[in-house]
Amino acid sequence: MAKKSGGGLLLLLVIVAGVLGYGYFRSQQGSSAEPPAPPGSEAGGGVGRYVALGDSYTSAPRTGAQAGTPAGCQRSDNNYPHLVAAALNPAEFADVSCGGATTAHLSSAQQTKDGTNPPQLDAVNEATTLVTVGIGGNDVGFVALAGQCATGDPAAGPCKARLTAGGKDELAAKVNATAAKISSVLTKIHDKAPNARVVVVGYPTILPDGNGCWPSLPIGAPDVAYLRGSLTKMNAMLAEQAKKHQAGFADTAAMTKGHDLCAASGTRWVEGLIPSAAAIALHPNAAGARAMADAVRKVL
Template identity: 40%
Template sequence: MGVQSVRRGRRHGARRRALVAVTAASLAVLAGCSSDDSGDSGDSSASIERPSSSLSDASSAASPSAGGSSSTEPVDGPLKGLRYVALGDSYSAAPGVGQPTGPDGCFQTDGNYAHLLAARYGLRLTDVTCSSATSENLTKAQALNAPPQLDALTADTDVVTLGMGGNDEGLFSGLVTTCGRLGFGGGGASRPANQRCADAPRFAEPALTRELQRLTQRITADVRLIRERAPKARIVVVGYPQVVPASGGCERLPIAAADLPFAHDLNRRLDAAVRRGARAADALVADVWTATRGHDVCAADPWIAGVVPEGPAVPLHPYAAYEQAVADLVVDLLT
């Protein structure tokens, strides 16, 4: 190998290591809204002042850079005037996609599916989604003035969406940081052939399977808690998208090609665990996994940002097109 090739390889490895560091830092920032009993219980209701444009068909949704809105009157229909509470983590909060709303530190924006739904169909929204939220934060405050999310529910609540679980026990962040560091932390191709993400202690079996089983049980318990506080509400549990491709990696995603099958399968198992828990509690389920097929981080039309977003979003989190697609799924379930 020539000197120039060696230098290019070193620069390439350094860039990949930098991308892993950027991703880890972004996840750490989003985790700044971690559980904290000291959180104040201020008003967390979302104020809808900028109605979104009409929700488009998922297959023709906006490009990654889309995130604008227009003045559109709400559609007359069965959802108009219903009291709607949105619960969830950063995939529901949509950090970076729109204008900031909600408590400081939650990175919630008016580009999320809850705001799109409320603006287009005239629901009366209380949005308490918050980045880094776990199932624990349904009943326990997060830092930076984010009260327990279930505090937003009342006996008069008509519709509830729940989108969380990926942060429980650090599963999603563990997938990104562990596989990313193994993939490119040592320059990618130069790592030992037997050093695989699947073999990392974080993902050891049977502990991983038990962790996913606990997630299913928590989602079931979460739905039952929601039903206790909002007995007449229709509850929609929103699953997780296809973030990792099954094959054919790319620079947007800091996971080595050899680890993609494992990472993709873990992504799938996370979503499946959430959906099983929802169905066990007789909740409606928004099948985000199926809807995002062909729109993973490495796809030609990604709905999830890579480590360096190509439009309004934060690393490894949804673009506007994803939020619009989820809004369409929820409407289809409710009407």
């Protein structure tokens, strides 16, 4: 295989750097689970209040027209919360997701390049009957690794070597540390909306099985496997926290398997470094948003 030129690799790294503020990647299974339905938790058919919380995998930048404020959240009117709301038809709907959000931004304001997003939990109240929440990837920091793992050698694994040096898996440790933050978020949601069904939304399949698709994704096979395994752990943690906190879990990884960023254009539901459909790099396109909405509706 011809070696990629240094200029081409540099261009890909620049593109990666341009999306670091939005979200991240993740992967596989969690097995969907239906949320308990407390009395008075109806949200559909013209009744109830649905609130969507989350990061850029929820806000789905560029997959539709700008929805709500601030514009810096790049919240799409074609993201999975809007699609779920259109199918359910609740009396009230609030999508307060925002690209780049961490668990801290559910309880505190988030500054964006174009406006401030209030604490997302401010939208949750006693009248809320359904909450979906897709958060945690930015706490772990997966997306920042895209530039750090890029390599001109398809057999190299610089990130795995560095992050597992000395026998300690740093990504696994970060996923474990994020579990306590997710636990706190779910406790706060239940406290603010005791009659609501709560659904934790997992992350879709970004990386394929196998060695990846170097040089389109300039990450070597060892790091593709390492990141894929780490992303699987992330979704498993989210599913576990959902179960512990009487919440449902929407397994979006299963719904998007085979439609990862290495799939052919038209089959791809998650865009690569250079998007071929309306979306930002390493994030779901409109078809991916529909698949995520289907995963949420499946557990409702």
